[in-house]
Amino acid sequence: DAGVIQSPRHEVTEMGQEVTLRCKPISGHDYLFWYRQTMMRGLELLIYFNNNVPIDDSGMPEDRFSAKMPNASFSTLKIQPSEPRDSAVYFCASSLLARAHNEQFFGPGTRLTVL
Amino acid sequence: QKEVEQDPGPLSVPEGAIVSLNCTYSNSAFQYFMWYRQYSRKGPELLMYTYSSGNKEDGRFTAQVDKSSKYISLFIRDSQPSDSATYLCAMSAAGNNRKLIWGLGTSLAVNP
Numbered sequence: 001d002a003g004v005i006q007s008p009r010h011e012v013t014e015m016g017q018e019v020t021l022r023c024k025p026i027s028g029h030d031y032l033f034w035y036r037q038t039m040m041r042g043l044e045l046l047i048y049f050n051n052n053v054p055i056d057d058s059g060m061p062e063d064r065f066s067a068k069m070p071n072a073s074f075s076t077l078k079i080q081p082s083e084p085r086d087s088a089v090y091f092c093a094s095s096l097l098a099r100a101h102n103e104q105f106f107g108p109g110t111r112l113t114v115l
Numbered sequence: 116q117k118e119v120e121q122d123p124g125p126l127s128v129p130e131g132a133i134v135s136l137n138c139t140y141s142n143s144a145f146q147y148f149m150w151y152r153q154y155s156r157k158g159p160e161l162l163m164y165t166y167s168s169g170n171k172e173d174g175r176f177t178a179q180v181d182k183s184s185k186y187i188s189l190f191i192r193d194s195q196p197s198d199s200a201t202y203l204c205a206m207s208a209a210g211n212n213r214k215l216i217w218g219l220g221t222s223l224a225v226n227p
Contacts (some may be wrong), residue, residue, distance in 0.1 A: 004158075031213050042219040043159070043203065056214060091158050095213060101147045101166065102207050102215060106158030 002026075004107035006092050012113045018080040021110045023092030024073055033104060034067055034077050035091040043091070049075065050097075082114045118142050121204055121218025130227050134191040138204035138218045141185065145206040145216070148180050150189045153201045153220065162202070163189070194225045 005024040013019055025032045033048040047057040052069045060067070064083070069075040079086055089111050093104040121138045128134055136150075146167055151159035163178045165171045165187075171178045177190040187206075191198055204218040 033213075043217045045214060045217075048213060050213070093158070097211070097213075101149070101164045102213055103149070103161045103164065104215060106160070109156075109158055 004092055004094055004105055006090075006107035006110050008110060009108060010111045010113075012115065013082055014115050015083055016081045017114075018078065019082045019086075019112060019114075021077040021090050021092075021112070023075045023077070023107060025075070025092070025094030026105055027073065029094035029096050029105070030072075031095045031097065031104075032069060032075050033091075033093040033095070034075070035093065037089045037091060037109070046077070079112075082112075084114045087112055087114050116141065118216050119204060119206060119218045122221055123219045125222040125224060127224045127226060128194055130194060130196060130225055132194050132225070134194050134198070134223060134225075136189040136191075136202050136204075136221050136223070138187050138206075139185055140187070140206055140216075142206075142208070142216070143182075143185070144208040146209040147207045148178070148187050149205045149207075149215070150176075150178060151203045151205060153203060155200075159203055196225050196227050199224050 007022045034046040037043045046059045047067045049069045067077045089109045091109045093106045095104045119140045149164040150162045152162045153159040165178045165180045168182045175192045179188045201220040201222045203220040205215040
């Protein structure tokens with residue numbers, strides 16, 4: 001299995017621009033998670049989906065952030081407009097309900113820099 | 116107060132040392148306790164998990180959970196330079212809530 005795939009791996013953009021991060025979960029997994037990681041705040045859960053349906057988006061910082069999962073093999077996280085404080089590493093992870101201990105498999109992350 | 120507290124370190128030890136990493140938590144509903152390891156510029160990977168209280172051993176690694184004290188530990192014996200990474204604790208309640216609550220992570224450097 002290829003694991004969780006994220007693109008792009010690095011993104012540098014200017015304040016005010018739209019940013020779209022992409023994720024392909026592990027085939028057959030029914031949960032998908034979007035995280036943001038910074039030194040100060042650690043790993044923060046932004047939103048998670050079950051069978052393509054958003055379950056908990058309480059971690060989404062504000063209306064500038066949106067996430068979609070149009071099918072079981074693809075999800076996007078969009079930031080519009082982007083701000084310098086959005087600079088972080090964004091991770092996508094997936095998991096399988098059948099694994100009771102909730103092991104999450106992470107992608108390599110997208111390192112976002114907003115100038 | 117955060118639900119899960121973890122000292123971010125950094126921790127620096129000589130090769131061969133015994134390393135102790137710890138987290139405390141406040142939510143008594145937590146049943147699954149996990150340790151993830153994250154190498155620089157990589158995503159976290161599950162290292163070990165424990166259900167409820169007790170100990171679990173896997174090679175040089177031992178995970179302990181003390182639910183009465185709301186305290187979990189990860190011990191690394193005979194530490195190696197390849198163990199240099201950030202170690203994150205994560206916890207969840209049982210059931211269909213798939214949300215993991217994470218510690219900040221402890222940065223560990225094992226010096227040859």
